[in-house]
Amino acid sequence: MAMTQSKTTKTFLNQQVANYGLFYTKLHQFHWYVKGHNFFTLHEKFEALYDQVTLIVDDIAERLLQINGQPYSTLQEFLEHATLKEKPYVKPLSENEMVQTVIDDLETLRDELVEGIALTDKEGDDVTNDMLIATKSKLDKELWFFSSFLGKDPVPQKNAK
Numbered sequence: 751m752a753m754t755q756s757k758t759t760k761t762f763l764n765q766q767v768a769n770y771g772l773f774y775t776k777l778h779q780f781h782w783y784v785k786g787h788n789f790f791t792l793h794e795k796f797e798a799l800y801d802q803v804t805l806i807v808d809d810i811a812e813r814l815l816q817i818n819g820q821p822y823s824t825l826q827e828f829l830e831h832a833t834l835k836e837k838p839y840v841k842p843l844s845e846n847e848m849v850q851t852v853i854d855d856l857e858t859l860r861d862e863l864v865e866g867i868a869l870t871d872k873e874g875d876d877v878t879n880d881m882l883i884a885t886k887s888k889l890d891k892e893l894w895f896f897s898s899f900l901g902k903d904p905v906p907q908k909n910a911k
């Protein structure tokens with residue numbers, strides 16, 4: 751199969767760099783501001799997730815460089831290109847609201863990975879495809895963890911267009 755690694759793959763990967771770059775900071779907000787009976791659990795859990803996100807964003811950015819792309823590397827670029835949204839912490843959020851926000855963001859990231867997996871499969875870019883599948887496996891597990899914390903089942907993925 752011919753490997754094309756089109757502009758579309760590069761654009762997709764770069765949007766993910768922006769997303770995980772933003773998510774990293776957003777998780778710090780929750781790590782710092784969480785309050786309540788589950789403080790110890792969630793304070794540590796948010797940290798464990800931003801540590802994973804650090805590895806994910808680095809892998810995606812370095813893959814982009816390997817295929818002659820140019821990863822975004824400023825906070826301004828992350829904000830401009832991310833599909834995730836952030837908010838200043840001006841009004842207290844409950845533990846459950848924070849967890850639900852993390853679930854919503856993980857679902858967005860997971861559904862975008864489904865699209866990226868289909869795209870790289872179509873283009874025959876096996877290495878990027880493999881990396882995205884490995885990332886999705888991590889996010890699926892996190893979605894299960896955080897959904898279980900709220901007593902919910904994980905929301906099923908949207909299928910690739």
Ligand SMILES: [Fe+2]
Pocket residue numbers: 781797
């Ligand atoms: Fe800390």
